[in-house]
Amino acid sequence: xxxxxxxxxxxxxxxxxxxxxxxxxxxxxxxxxxxxxxxxxxxxxxxxxxxxxxxxxxxxxxxxxxxxxxxxxxxxxxxxxxxxxxxxxxxxxxxxxxxxxxxxxxxxxxxxxxxxxxxxxxxxxxxxxxxxxxxxxxxxxxxxxxxxxxxxxxxxxxxxxxxxxxxxxxxxxxxxxxxxxxxxxxxxxxxxxxxxxxxxxxxxxxxxxxxxxxxxxxxxxxxxxxxxxxxxxxxxxxxxxxxxxxxxxxxxxxxxxxxxxxxxxxxxxxxxxxxxxxxxxxxxxxxxxxxxxxxxxxxxxxxxxxxxxxxxxxxxxxxxxxxxxxxxxxxxxxxxxxxxxxxxxxxxxxxxxxxxxxxxxxxxxxxxxxxxxxxxxxxxxxxxxxxxxxxxxxxxxxxxxxxxxxxxxxxxxxxxxxxxxxxxxxxxxxxxxxxxxxxxxxxxxxxxxxxxxxxxxxxxxxxxxxxxxxxxxxxxxxxxxxxxxxxxxxxxxxxxxxxxxxxxxxxxxxxxxxxxxxxxxxxxxxxxxxxxxxxxxxxxxxxxxxxxxxxxxxxxxxxxxxxxxxxxxxxxxxxxxxxxxxxxxxxxxxxxxxxxxxxxxxxxxxxxxxxxxxxxxxxxxxxxxxxxxxxxxxxxxxxxxxxxxxxxxxxxxxxxxxxxxxxxxxxxxxxxxxxxxxxxx
Numbered sequence: 001x002x003x004x005x006x007x008x009x010x011x012x013x014x015x016x017x018x019x020x021x022x023x024x025x026x027x028x029x030x031x032x033x034x035x036x037x038x039x040x041x042x043x044x045x046x047x048x049x050x051x052x053x054x055x056x057x058x059x060x061x062x063x064x065x066x067x068x069x070x071x072x073x074x075x076x077x078x079x080x081x082x083x084x085x086x087x088x089x090x091x092x093x094x095x096x097x098x099x100x101x102x103x104x105x106x107x108x109x110x111x112x113x114x115x116x117x118x119x120x121x122x123x124x125x126x127x128x129x130x131x132x133x134x135x136x137x138x139x140x141x142x143x144x145x146x147x148x149x150x151x152x153x154x155x156x157x158x159x160x161x162x163x164x165x166x167x168x169x170x171x172x173x174x175x176x177x178x179x180x181x182x183x184x185x186x187x188x189x190x191x192x193x194x195x196x197x198x199x200x201x202x203x204x205x206x207x208x209x210x211x212x213x214x215x216x217x218x219x220x221x222x223x224x225x226x227x228x229x230x231x232x233x234x235x236x237x238x239x240x241x242x243x244x245x246x247x248x249x250x251x252x253x254x255x256x257x258x259x260x261x262x263x264x265x266x267x268x269x270x271x272x273x274x275x276x277x278x279x280x281x282x283x284x285x286x287x288x289x290x291x292x293x294x295x296x297x298x299x300x301x302x303x304x305x306x307x308x309x310x311x312x313x314x315x316x317x318x319x320x321x322x323x324x325x326x327x328x329x330x331x332x333x334x335x336x337x338x339x340x341x342x343x344x345x346x347x348x349x350x351x352x353x354x355x356x357x358x359x360x361x362x363x364x365x366x367x368x369x370x371x372x373x374x375x376x377x378x379x380x381x382x383x384x385x386x387x388x389x390x391x392x393x394x395x396x397x398x399x400x401x402x403x404x405x406x407x408x409x410x411x412x413x414x415x416x417x418x419x420x421x422x423x424x425x426x427x428x429x430x431x432x433x434x435x436x437x438x439x440x441x442x443x444x445x446x447x448x449x450x451x452x453x454x455x456x457x458x459x460x461x462x463x464x465x466x467x468x469x470x471x472x473x474x475x476x477x478x479x480x481x482x483x484x485x486x487x488x489x490x491x492x493x494x495x496x497x498x499x500x501x502x503x504x505x506x507x508x509x510x511x512x513x514x515x516x517x518x519x520x521x522x523x524x525x526x527x528x529x530x531x532x533x534x535x536x537x538x539x540x541x542x543x544x545x546x547x548x549x550x551x552x553x554x555x556x557x558x559x560x561x562x563x564x565x566x567x568x569x570x571x572x573x574x575x576x577x578x579x580x581x582x583x584x585x586x587x588x589x590x591x592x593x594x595x596x597x598x599x600x601x602x603x604x605x606x607x608x609x610x611x612x613x614x615x616x617x618x619x620x621x622x623x624x625x626x627x628x629x630x631x632x633x634x635x636x637x638x639x640x641x642x643x644x645x646x647x648x649x650x651x652x653x654x655x656x657x658x659x660x661x662x663x664x665x666x667x668x669x670x671x672x673x674x675x676x677x678x679x680x681x
Contacts, residue, residue, distance in 0.1 A: 008225035010279055055133050057105045058213040061098065062220045068094045105218045123307065124362065124456050126259070126300050127355055128246040129239035129293070132232050132284070133218075134173060135211035139165060139195075142206045146199050150521065151513055152528045152605070161509050165191070168509075172233065177243050185240065186504040189233045194508040194516065196226050201521040214282045215239065216352060221281040231277045231285055237499065238269030242297070256308045260301050261497075267297035268497040283350055292341045292351065294496065296359070299334040301494035303362070306331050309491065318392045321377030322399055328370035329488035335363040357444035358453075361437045365457065368433030370486050371426040372464050374399075378423035379471065381413065401485040420471055421481065427468040429483040434461035514581035515548045518571065524608040528573065531564045531602045533592075540592065542566060549573060549581050550588040552604070570604035577601070 071094060075087045140162050144155035172188040175181030200206055210229045211222045221228070245262030249255035274290035283289055306327045313320050339359045342351045381392070396409050403409065412418045438457050441447050448454070513519050533540055541559020545551050552570040555562045572580050575591040583591075592600060 008223050008228065008279060008281075010225060010227045010277065057101055058133050058218040058220070061101050061105070061218040062213075064094055064098045064101065065220065068098070102217055105216075123250045123452070124303070124365070125358075125450060125453055126242075126246040126263075126303075127296060127358060128242040130215060131175075131236045131239050132215045133213045134232065137169065137208060137210060137229075139199075139208055142208050143199050146206065146521070147513070150201075150525065151519065152525065153513070158510065158512070161512070165195075165509055175236070175240060177240065177247065181240055182237065182244075183504050185233055185237045186499075186501065187506050189230060189237065190501060190504060190506045191509060192226060192230045192233070194506075194510065196230075197516050197520045197522070198508075198510050198513060199521055200226050212282065215284040216350065217283065219282065223281055227277060228281065231273055231280070234269055234273050234277075234499070235285055238266045238273070238293070241266035241269065245300070250304065250307055251311075253308055253311055256304050256311065260304045260308075260494075263297045263301045263304065264495050264497040265499070267294050267301070267494070269499050270294045270297065271496050272498055283346075286346075288341075288344060288346050289350070292338070292347055295334070295338045295341055296355075298494045298496070299331070299338045299359075299362075302331050302334045302490065303366070305490060305492045305494070306366070316380065318377050318381045319395050321373050321380070322395055323489075323491075325370045325373035325377065325486055326399070326489035327491070328366045328373060329486045330490040332363050332365075332367035332370060333488045335359050335366065339363055354444050354446040357440055357447055360440050361447070361453070361457070364433045364437035364440065365460065368430045368437065368464065369460060370488075371430035371433065371483055372460070372467070374483075374486060375423040375426040375430065375467060375471075378412075378419045378426070379467070381419060399487060401487050403484075422483075424468065424471045425481045425483040427464055427471060430464040431461070431468060434464055512579070512581075514573070518549060519581065526606045526608055529565065529570075529604050529606075531561075531566050531604060532599050533560060533564050533566070533602055534599045536560050544572075544585060544589065547584045550583065550585055566602070566604065567606065570606050572602060572604055574603035575600060 068091065071087050071091050075084060075091065078084060078087070143162060143165075144158070147153055147155040147158060168188055168191065172185055175184045205224050207224065208226075209222050209224055210226075210232070211220060212228065212232045213220050215235070241262045245259045245266065248259040248262070250259055270290045270293045273285060274287055274294065277285065280286045306324075309327050310324060313324060339356065341347065342356050342359060393410055393413055396413060400409075412422055434457065438461060441453065441457060508516065536559075539559075540561050541556035542552055542561040543554035545553040549571045552561075552566055552568060552572065555566055555568050572588055574580055575588065578591065580588055580591070592602075
């Protein structure tokens with residue numbers, strides 16, 4: 001199922017990404033940097049201790065795997081039998097150490113109580129995920145070299161930006177378990193969009209290696225693709241949502257609603273990762289694993305829905321008890337589906353045994369509860385001759401998956417003895433399911449340590465036994481019938497809430513390089529040229545167009561600009577040492593006119609590739625008349641190939657945007673067609 005090692009983690013560009021995926025930014029005079037910080041890595045909280053132990057084990061696993069790889073290479077290379085025996089013995093020791101480390105890591109991943117709420121309420125624990133660990137990464141040298149080589153600027157001028165980027169990534173490694181931690185991860189995730197556009201050209205690699213450890217096994221993975229970094233951060237966003245959901249106080253309705261929201265967002269993050277990224281280098285971000293995590297989150301949402309229905313249901317009437325029974329059956333069904341997913345061939349040896357056991361326990365536990373509530377509804381039902389009986393009968397007729405043979409449900413409701421016998425059958429089934437849940441629980445060493453889970457199972461088992469004792473009679477010689485299968489139903493189906501990337505708006509750290517639509521790693525630039533202009537009687541002899549940056553749309557032959565070396569298609573990036581990448585048209589004109597009595601120094605750059613030049617012209621057109629020109633471009637380029645310039649996080653085909661269209665080589669737009677938007681200087 002894993003992709004070949006040569007294929008790197010990448011984003012799919014098929015369809016489905018919304019406009020919310022791209023972070024928005026506005027140019028500012030200064031850059032204050034992120035105000036969000038991570039947790040103190042030295043703080044000795046229970047959760048931080050757990051993360052420290054996990055990080056230490058990950059490092060040990062990495063060391064052992066390197067030793068194993070070296071020993072395996074030596075074993076294959078040598079022909080000396082004595083050496084082969086020694087290496088084989090060493091390999092057995094290394095594999096044993098790896099197995100012990102993985103078991104220790106599994107126990108840490110199964111430590112659910114650290115993430116649970118401090119409330120004294122007795123609730124079945126939820127299953128949270130630990131965050132993926134990562135090594136430190138230093139972008140400094142690679143980005144500085146790229147700034148010098150590609151943008152032709154002094155990289156030392158961007159030391160503050162580099163420091164801010166490094167601080168943001170370091171903080172991202174230890175997010176707090178609250179909304180601030182989520183915003184920190186989302187800020188870095190959005191910042192990676194700009195980082196990709198600025199410094200990661202599609203035709204070559206920047207050479208930065210990203211190291212992340214598998215969330216469950218600790219197996220290290222390393223890739224140079226920025227998509228791997230982005231996907232891992234998104235995984236941690238989902239994992240952090242699971243921790244936030246698990247810590248909510250589910251003894252009150254508000255806490256349950258917050259847990260539901262967090263778990264639905266976790267499911268949305270994992271689902272987005274599954275649908276938009278491919279060639280995962282680690283199992284935790286593979287398709288089967290993400291599918292399992294989505295289903296697990298949905299099941300836990302369904303469990304919270306049942307808890308809220310139980311909390312808010314004050315009536316003990318027949319219909320309310322049937323409703324609780326069907327809600328419990330629904331929870332059991334979704335956990336059964338999760339269990340099937342966890343026992344698939346690829347997942348069977350990957351998912352922690354405690355998770356599989358917990359899911360099986362919950363499946364049996366909630367199935368037992370559904371039978372218990374059914375028995376309570378039947379035993380406490382009081383038959384009358386009013387409309388309530390008709391409503392109860394209508395609800396009961398739709399309650400079972402199929403009507404039991406030889407049993408009329410209408411007669412059951414009117415006959416106390418038949419209700420007692422059917423209720424007893426359901427209670428017998430409830431007791432058996434409770435005992436099975438307790439048996440599975442006892443087989444897992446980690447679950448046995450969870451006192452809350454033990455209390456819940458014992459309490460519900462005791463309630464079913466007591467109710468069964470009330471119904472059991474000494475003269476009951478008839479064999480208890482099998483309880484019919486209950487039709488599961490819910491009043492609130494879980495939603496998978498996709499990530500809202502625009503919720504945390506960020507400013508491009510390297511915005512001083514210029515507008516991203518022009519100054520990106522996708523463009524091919526020539527070196528910065530210095531032009532000395534001096535106004536003559538006829539003016540400077542050039543035509544300007546557009547904003548941020550201003551483009552030289554035309555040069556008068558024989559004029560001042562032409563003789564100085566200015567060319568049509570040049571972008572003005574500075575005037576007399578003042579940066580103009582973000583300057584408006586009028587600002588540049590004002591700077592040029594204010595130097596009419598002396599020579600003015602203008603710095604310009606030029607796009608090299610033909611495609612880039614056409615894109616530049618499309619950008620100019622969009623500055624002039626966005627709506628009319630958009631229709632003109634679409635009709636003029638009909639039938640030509642298109643590809644997104646902002647293709648990191650842009651999967652939807654943006655048919656209405658002239659900026660992101662790559663026009664075919666046969667398309668040409670003359671400057672003369674839009675002369676009314678130009679001005680000669």
